[in-house]
Amino acid sequence: MMTVFDCWLNTIASRLVLVVAGIFLQQGIAASQPRILYFGDSISEGWIDAELRPKEAFPALTDSILISTGIQFRSENLGVGGETTLDGLRRIDEQVLSEDPDLVVIAFGSNDYYILGEGQNPRVPLDDFTRHLELMIDKCAGIGINVIVLGIPPLIAERFYIYTPAERFAPFGGVAALHQSYRDAMRNLCREKNVPFVAADFAGMEESLLGFDGVHPLPGGHRAIADSLAAAITATLDAAPSEIPVPPDxxxxxxxxxxxxxxxxxxxxxxxxxxxxxxxxxxxxxxxxxxxxxxxxxxxxxxxxxxxxxxxxxxxxxxxxxxxxxxxxxxxxxxxxxxx
Missing domain, CATH: 2.60.40.4070 (Immunoglobulin-like)
Structure with a gap:
Protein backbone atom coordinates (compact mmCIF):
# COMPACT_ATOMS: atom_id res chain seq x y z
CA MET A 1 0.00 0.00 0.00
CA MET A 2 1.44 3.34 -1.07
CA THR A 3 1.73 6.02 1.53
CA VAL A 4 1.26 9.76 0.95
CA PHE A 5 5.04 10.06 1.07
CA ASP A 6 5.43 7.41 -1.68
CA CYS A 7 2.96 9.28 -3.90
CA TRP A 8 4.84 12.50 -3.30
CA LEU A 9 8.14 10.83 -4.29
CA ASN A 10 6.60 9.39 -7.46
CA THR A 11 5.24 12.80 -8.41
CA ILE A 12 8.61 14.46 -7.87
CA ALA A 13 10.37 11.73 -9.87
CA SER A 14 7.92 12.05 -12.75
CA ARG A 15 8.34 15.79 -12.86
CA LEU A 16 12.12 15.43 -12.73
CA VAL A 17 12.03 13.04 -15.69
CA LEU A 18 9.97 15.54 -17.67
CA VAL A 19 12.36 18.36 -16.81
CA VAL A 20 15.43 16.34 -17.83
CA ALA A 21 13.72 15.21 -21.03
CA GLY A 22 12.85 18.82 -21.80
CA ILE A 23 16.45 19.88 -21.28
CA PHE A 24 17.74 17.22 -23.64
CA LEU A 25 15.06 18.11 -26.19
CA GLN A 26 16.05 21.78 -26.06
CA GLN A 27 19.72 20.87 -26.43
CA GLY A 28 18.93 18.70 -29.43
CA ILE A 29 16.90 21.46 -31.07
CA ALA A 30 19.68 24.00 -30.45
CA ALA A 31 22.31 21.66 -31.87
CA SER A 32 20.29 21.29 -35.08
CA GLN A 33 19.98 25.05 -35.57
CA PRO A 34 22.46 26.76 -37.90
CA ARG A 35 25.25 28.62 -36.13
CA ILE A 36 26.45 32.04 -37.31
CA LEU A 37 29.72 33.68 -36.27
CA TYR A 38 30.47 37.39 -36.78
CA PHE A 39 34.24 37.62 -37.15
CA GLY A 40 35.71 41.12 -37.37
CA ASP A 41 37.11 44.24 -35.75
CA SER A 42 35.76 47.08 -33.57
CA ILE A 43 32.83 47.75 -35.91
CA SER A 44 31.65 44.16 -35.39
CA GLU A 45 32.41 44.35 -31.69
CA GLY A 46 30.11 47.35 -31.36
CA TRP A 47 32.25 50.43 -30.77
CA ILE A 48 30.05 53.46 -31.48
CA ASP A 49 31.36 56.98 -30.80
CA ALA A 50 34.10 55.60 -28.51
CA GLU A 51 31.62 53.53 -26.46
CA LEU A 52 31.14 49.78 -26.55
CA ARG A 53 27.47 49.33 -27.47
CA PRO A 54 27.12 45.79 -28.88
CA LYS A 55 23.33 45.75 -28.69
CA GLU A 56 23.23 48.56 -31.27
CA ALA A 57 25.84 47.00 -33.58
CA PHE A 58 25.08 45.16 -36.80
CA PRO A 59 25.54 41.60 -35.40
CA ALA A 60 22.81 42.09 -32.79
CA LEU A 61 20.59 43.99 -35.24
CA THR A 62 21.05 41.30 -37.89
CA ASP A 63 20.06 38.66 -35.34
CA SER A 64 16.90 40.64 -34.52
CA ILE A 65 15.92 40.80 -38.18
CA LEU A 66 16.50 37.08 -38.67
CA ILE A 67 14.48 36.24 -35.55
CA SER A 68 11.61 38.43 -36.76
CA THR A 69 11.43 36.37 -39.96
CA GLY A 70 11.12 33.13 -38.02
CA ILE A 71 14.63 31.78 -38.63
CA GLN A 72 15.92 29.60 -35.79
CA PHE A 73 19.67 29.90 -35.28
CA ARG A 74 22.51 30.44 -32.82
CA SER A 75 25.10 33.21 -33.15
CA GLU A 76 28.21 34.66 -31.53
CA ASN A 77 29.97 37.98 -31.99
CA LEU A 78 33.76 37.48 -32.29
CA GLY A 79 34.63 41.09 -33.09
CA VAL A 80 37.84 42.45 -31.50
CA GLY A 81 38.65 46.14 -31.64
CA GLY A 82 41.83 47.27 -33.40
CA GLU A 83 42.38 44.05 -35.32
CA THR A 84 43.51 43.66 -38.92
CA THR A 85 43.12 40.76 -41.34
CA LEU A 86 46.46 39.43 -40.09
CA ASP A 87 45.11 39.32 -36.53
CA GLY A 88 42.01 37.58 -37.79
CA LEU A 89 44.11 35.05 -39.63
CA ARG A 90 46.00 34.32 -36.43
CA ARG A 91 42.87 33.47 -34.44
CA ILE A 92 40.57 31.96 -37.07
CA ASP A 93 41.73 28.38 -36.46
CA GLU A 94 40.96 28.41 -32.75
CA GLN A 95 37.90 30.65 -32.67
CA VAL A 96 36.15 29.87 -35.96
CA LEU A 97 37.25 26.60 -37.56
CA SER A 98 37.27 24.66 -34.29
CA GLU A 99 33.66 25.74 -33.67
CA ASP A 100 32.49 24.32 -37.01
CA PRO A 101 29.79 26.96 -37.64
CA ASP A 102 27.39 26.88 -40.58
CA LEU A 103 28.23 30.43 -41.64
CA VAL A 104 30.84 33.06 -40.79
CA VAL A 105 30.63 36.75 -41.60
CA ILE A 106 34.16 38.08 -42.18
CA ALA A 107 34.30 41.81 -41.49
CA PHE A 108 37.83 43.24 -41.38
CA GLY A 109 39.56 46.10 -43.18
CA SER A 110 39.06 49.38 -41.34
CA ASN A 111 42.34 48.96 -39.46
CA ASP A 112 44.32 47.48 -42.35
CA TYR A 113 44.69 50.68 -44.37
CA TYR A 114 45.49 52.81 -41.31
CA ILE A 115 48.97 54.37 -41.20
CA LEU A 116 50.50 54.67 -37.75
CA GLY A 117 53.20 57.24 -38.52
CA GLU A 118 54.47 59.59 -41.21
CA GLY A 119 56.58 57.86 -43.85
CA GLN A 120 55.15 54.45 -42.99
CA ASN A 121 53.05 52.07 -45.04
CA PRO A 122 49.52 50.95 -44.11
CA ARG A 123 49.39 48.52 -41.20
CA VAL A 124 48.62 45.78 -43.73
CA PRO A 125 49.69 46.59 -47.31
CA LEU A 126 47.01 46.07 -49.95
CA ASP A 127 48.49 42.89 -51.45
CA ASP A 128 48.87 41.31 -48.00
CA PHE A 129 45.37 42.41 -47.07
CA THR A 130 43.95 40.64 -50.11
CA ARG A 131 46.05 37.55 -49.43
CA HIS A 132 44.98 37.37 -45.77
CA LEU A 133 41.33 37.73 -46.69
CA GLU A 134 41.61 35.08 -49.37
CA LEU A 135 43.25 32.63 -46.98
CA MET A 136 40.52 33.16 -44.37
CA ILE A 137 37.91 32.46 -47.04
CA ASP A 138 39.80 29.36 -48.17
CA LYS A 139 40.18 28.07 -44.63
CA CYS A 140 36.43 28.31 -44.02
CA ALA A 141 35.33 27.04 -47.43
CA GLY A 142 37.84 24.19 -47.20
CA ILE A 143 35.83 22.48 -44.46
CA GLY A 144 32.40 23.45 -45.75
CA ILE A 145 31.74 26.64 -43.77
CA ASN A 146 29.68 29.18 -45.70
CA VAL A 147 31.30 32.62 -45.89
CA ILE A 148 29.88 36.11 -46.36
CA VAL A 149 32.36 39.00 -46.61
CA LEU A 150 31.17 42.35 -45.30
CA GLY A 151 32.75 45.34 -47.02
CA ILE A 152 34.45 48.23 -45.26
CA PRO A 153 31.93 51.00 -44.42
CA PRO A 154 32.26 54.43 -46.07
CA LEU A 155 34.65 57.08 -44.78
CA ILE A 156 34.35 60.80 -44.14
CA ALA A 157 37.89 62.08 -44.68
CA GLU A 158 37.28 65.49 -43.08
CA ARG A 159 36.31 63.90 -39.77
CA PHE A 160 39.09 61.33 -40.05
CA TYR A 161 41.75 64.03 -40.46
CA ILE A 162 40.71 65.72 -37.22
CA TYR A 163 42.35 62.86 -35.33
CA THR A 164 44.95 61.61 -37.83
CA PRO A 165 47.42 63.86 -39.75
CA ALA A 166 46.62 64.04 -43.46
CA GLU A 167 50.35 64.03 -44.29
CA ARG A 168 50.61 60.35 -43.47
CA PHE A 169 48.22 59.47 -46.28
CA ALA A 170 49.40 61.97 -48.90
CA PRO A 171 51.82 59.51 -50.60
CA PHE A 172 48.83 57.24 -51.25
CA GLY A 173 46.59 59.93 -52.72
CA GLY A 174 44.88 60.70 -49.41
CA VAL A 175 42.95 58.52 -47.02
CA ALA A 176 39.83 58.45 -49.19
CA ALA A 177 41.70 56.98 -52.16
CA LEU A 178 43.54 54.46 -49.97
CA HIS A 179 40.34 53.46 -48.22
CA GLN A 180 38.59 52.94 -51.56
CA SER A 181 41.39 50.74 -52.88
CA TYR A 182 40.87 48.32 -49.98
CA ARG A 183 37.11 48.33 -50.52
CA ASP A 184 37.59 47.58 -54.20
CA ALA A 185 40.04 44.77 -53.43
CA MET A 186 37.46 43.06 -51.19
CA ARG A 187 34.75 43.30 -53.81
CA ASN A 188 37.02 42.03 -56.60
CA LEU A 189 38.29 39.11 -54.54
CA CYS A 190 34.78 37.98 -53.66
CA ARG A 191 33.77 38.21 -57.30
CA GLU A 192 36.75 36.06 -58.31
CA LYS A 193 36.04 33.44 -55.63
CA ASN A 194 32.26 33.53 -56.05
CA VAL A 195 31.78 34.43 -52.39
CA PRO A 196 28.78 36.52 -51.24
CA PHE A 197 29.82 40.12 -50.67
CA VAL A 198 27.76 42.68 -48.76
CA ALA A 199 28.78 46.24 -49.55
CA ALA A 200 28.41 48.47 -46.50
CA ASP A 201 27.25 51.45 -48.57
CA PHE A 202 25.17 54.23 -47.07
CA ALA A 203 23.66 55.66 -50.29
CA GLY A 204 24.92 59.21 -49.80
CA MET A 205 23.84 59.38 -46.14
CA GLU A 206 27.35 59.10 -44.66
CA GLU A 207 27.05 62.41 -42.79
CA SER A 208 24.24 61.08 -40.62
CA LEU A 209 25.31 57.44 -40.42
CA LEU A 210 29.01 57.75 -39.47
CA GLY A 211 30.38 58.82 -36.08
CA PHE A 212 32.69 61.61 -35.03
CA ASP A 213 35.82 59.84 -36.33
CA GLY A 214 34.39 59.38 -39.83
CA VAL A 215 35.04 55.62 -39.63
CA HIS A 216 32.73 53.92 -37.13
CA PRO A 217 29.04 53.76 -38.06
CA LEU A 218 26.36 55.19 -35.80
CA PRO A 219 23.36 53.01 -34.88
CA GLY A 220 21.60 54.05 -38.09
CA GLY A 221 24.62 52.91 -40.09
CA HIS A 222 24.64 49.60 -38.29
CA ARG A 223 20.94 49.22 -39.07
CA ALA A 224 21.64 49.80 -42.78
CA ILE A 225 24.37 47.14 -42.70
CA ALA A 226 22.10 44.70 -40.83
CA ASP A 227 19.30 45.08 -43.38
CA SER A 228 21.60 44.05 -46.24
CA LEU A 229 23.44 41.40 -44.24
CA ALA A 230 20.27 39.68 -42.99
CA ALA A 231 19.08 39.26 -46.58
CA ALA A 232 22.43 37.75 -47.59
CA ILE A 233 22.46 35.38 -44.61
CA THR A 234 18.93 34.20 -45.36
CA ALA A 235 19.83 33.51 -48.99
CA THR A 236 23.03 31.69 -48.01
CA LEU A 237 21.36 29.45 -45.42
CA ASP A 238 18.59 28.61 -47.90
CA ALA A 239 21.02 27.73 -50.69
CA ALA A 240 22.29 24.21 -51.24
CA PRO A 241 25.85 23.66 -49.93
CA SER A 242 28.49 24.08 -52.58
CA GLU A 243 30.87 21.28 -53.48
CA ILE A 244 34.28 21.51 -51.82
CA PRO A 245 37.07 21.61 -54.40
CA VAL A 246 39.61 18.76 -54.29
CA PRO A 247 43.23 19.99 -54.37
CA PRO A 248 46.45 17.95 -54.17
CA ASP A 249 46.75 16.13 -50.85
Missing part, protein backbone atom coordinates in the same frame (compact mmCIF):
# COMPACT_ATOMS: atom_id res chain seq x y z
CA UNK A 250 49.51 18.41 -49.57
CA UNK A 251 50.72 21.67 -51.04
CA UNK A 252 53.32 23.99 -49.48
CA UNK A 253 53.84 27.59 -50.58
CA UNK A 254 55.59 29.95 -51.14
CA UNK A 255 58.75 28.12 -52.17
CA UNK A 256 61.38 29.18 -51.37
CA UNK A 257 60.10 30.69 -48.14
CA UNK A 258 61.59 34.06 -47.11
CA UNK A 259 60.37 34.84 -43.57
CA UNK A 260 61.81 38.37 -43.64
CA UNK A 261 59.47 39.40 -46.47
CA UNK A 262 56.73 36.75 -46.29
CA UNK A 263 54.79 36.48 -43.05
CA UNK A 264 54.15 32.77 -43.15
CA UNK A 265 54.48 29.51 -45.03
CA UNK A 266 51.15 27.91 -45.93
CA UNK A 267 50.73 24.13 -45.62
CA UNK A 268 47.52 23.16 -47.40
CA UNK A 269 46.24 19.65 -46.73
CA UNK A 270 43.06 17.77 -47.57
CA UNK A 271 41.61 15.24 -45.15
CA UNK A 272 38.85 12.77 -45.97
CA UNK A 273 37.34 12.47 -42.52
CA UNK A 274 37.40 14.00 -39.05
CA UNK A 275 41.11 14.07 -38.23
CA UNK A 276 43.91 15.80 -36.39
CA UNK A 277 46.84 17.22 -38.31
CA UNK A 278 50.25 17.16 -36.65
CA UNK A 279 53.05 18.94 -38.47
CA UNK A 280 56.71 19.08 -37.52
CA UNK A 281 59.51 21.10 -39.12
CA UNK A 282 62.96 19.44 -39.09
CA UNK A 283 66.32 20.87 -40.08
CA UNK A 284 68.77 19.20 -42.49
CA UNK A 285 70.23 17.12 -39.65
CA UNK A 286 66.82 15.73 -38.73
CA UNK A 287 66.37 17.79 -35.55
CA UNK A 288 62.84 18.96 -34.91
CA UNK A 289 62.74 22.75 -34.71
CA UNK A 290 58.99 23.41 -34.65
CA UNK A 291 55.85 21.46 -33.82
CA UNK A 292 52.48 22.54 -35.22
CA UNK A 293 49.38 20.83 -33.84
CA UNK A 294 46.23 21.68 -35.78
CA UNK A 295 42.81 20.57 -34.46
CA UNK A 296 40.57 19.57 -37.36
CA UNK A 297 36.82 19.69 -36.94
CA UNK A 298 35.76 18.08 -40.20
CA UNK A 299 36.85 16.73 -43.56
CA UNK A 300 37.98 19.06 -46.36
CA UNK A 301 40.76 21.57 -46.94
CA UNK A 302 42.85 22.84 -44.05
CA UNK A 303 45.60 25.44 -43.93
CA UNK A 304 48.42 25.24 -41.38
CA UNK A 305 50.73 28.25 -41.06
CA UNK A 306 54.41 28.46 -40.11
CA UNK A 307 56.03 31.82 -39.42
CA UNK A 308 59.63 30.64 -39.85
CA UNK A 309 60.46 30.41 -36.14
CA UNK A 310 61.35 27.50 -33.89
CA UNK A 311 59.44 26.39 -30.79
CA UNK A 312 61.10 29.18 -28.79
CA UNK A 313 60.03 31.85 -31.28
CA UNK A 314 63.55 32.33 -32.69
CA UNK A 315 63.77 32.74 -36.50
CA UNK A 316 65.41 29.74 -38.16
CA UNK A 317 68.53 30.16 -40.31
CA UNK A 318 68.62 29.83 -44.08
CA UNK A 319 68.75 26.28 -45.37
CA UNK A 320 66.62 23.32 -46.36
CA UNK A 321 64.03 22.16 -43.85
CA UNK A 322 61.64 19.26 -44.00
CA UNK A 323 57.96 19.15 -43.18
CA UNK A 324 56.67 15.93 -41.66
CA UNK A 325 52.89 15.81 -41.77
CA UNK A 326 50.95 13.23 -39.77
CA UNK A 327 47.21 12.90 -40.39
CA UNK A 328 45.89 10.21 -38.07
CA UNK A 329 48.99 8.08 -38.59
CA UNK A 330 49.35 8.64 -42.34
CA UNK A 331 52.71 10.41 -42.71
CA UNK A 332 53.99 12.43 -45.66
CA UNK A 333 56.88 14.88 -46.05
CA UNK A 334 57.88 17.90 -48.10
CA UNK A 335 61.11 19.92 -48.36
CA UNK A 336 61.05 23.63 -47.47
CA UNK A 337 63.89 25.88 -48.68
CA UNK A 338 64.22 28.88 -46.33
CA UNK A 339 66.12 31.97 -47.46
CA UNK A 340 66.92 35.27 -45.72
Missing amino acids: VHVYPSPFAPSSQEYLVIRVEVKSRSRIRAAIHDSRGRRVRSLDYPVSDSGLHFVLWDGTDDLGVPVASGTYFLQLDVDGAVTSRSIPVVH
